[in-house]
Amino acid sequence: MTDWPKVFTPDTPLLEIVVRGSVIYLTLFFLLRVLLKRESGTTGVTDLLVIVLIADAAQNGMAADYTSITDGLVLVTVIIGWSYLLDALAYRWPAAARLIHPRPLLLVRDGRILRRNMRRELVTEEELYGQLRQQGIDDVAAVREVRMESDGQFSVIPASGDAPHNKRDRRRAV
Structure with a gap:
């Protein structure tokens, strides 16, 4: 009972x-x-x-x-x-x-990798290049900025001045 x-x-x-x-x-x-x-x-x-x-x-x-x-x-x-x-x-x-909610961390500025910031978050160059390839960019020199957002995602702004590319934007476009 x-x-x-x-x-x-x-x-x-x-x-x-x-x-x-x-x-x-x-x-x-x-x-x-x-x-x-x-x-x-x-x-x-x-x-x-x-x-x-x-x-x-x-x-x-x-x-x-x-x-x-x-x-x-x-x-x-x-x-x-x-x-x-x-x-x-x-x-x-x-x-x-x-x-x-930490601010986004700048990983690339004007095509130059900011190694100190990458070390801070333990991001390897291979991971960075993988993120760039996923967004259709094959050369870091073609990037104005890459930021790691507070949720761990990477935002990429191409040097050409096109709209920012990130996974969320691509999902909305589909």
Whole structure:
């Protein structure tokens, strides 16, 4: 027989759940933002982080790792709350936006590779040339700028002054 009061009564103090969820979210956010910026692809880091943490938190609540549904719901709420709060901070304050959503990093300027910036994000020349080839450019000299965006994508502006090329623009054109 199911003990319904136990199902809805938290077995972990709610403040502990809020603190644990906050520490985990903010630590993972920092690590993903600093270490894995270019690995995130088209999914934003915060999107990926929220999906993973919500899935784990919800799984624990559903699989009775918590004996209370309330524990799982509070943790999911904390995770979504941090995601929303960070996005709201970035929207309202430019200083927070620079920390939460870093500016694009210039990798090529006027056909010259900026090796220091490439080292900073561990981008190899082979990866850079691969990105250029994907966008129909076979020579770095034909490029005015290449930037690695905050989501890890590369934006390319040809030296000819044509419109910027990036994967998102090509998808829209199709």
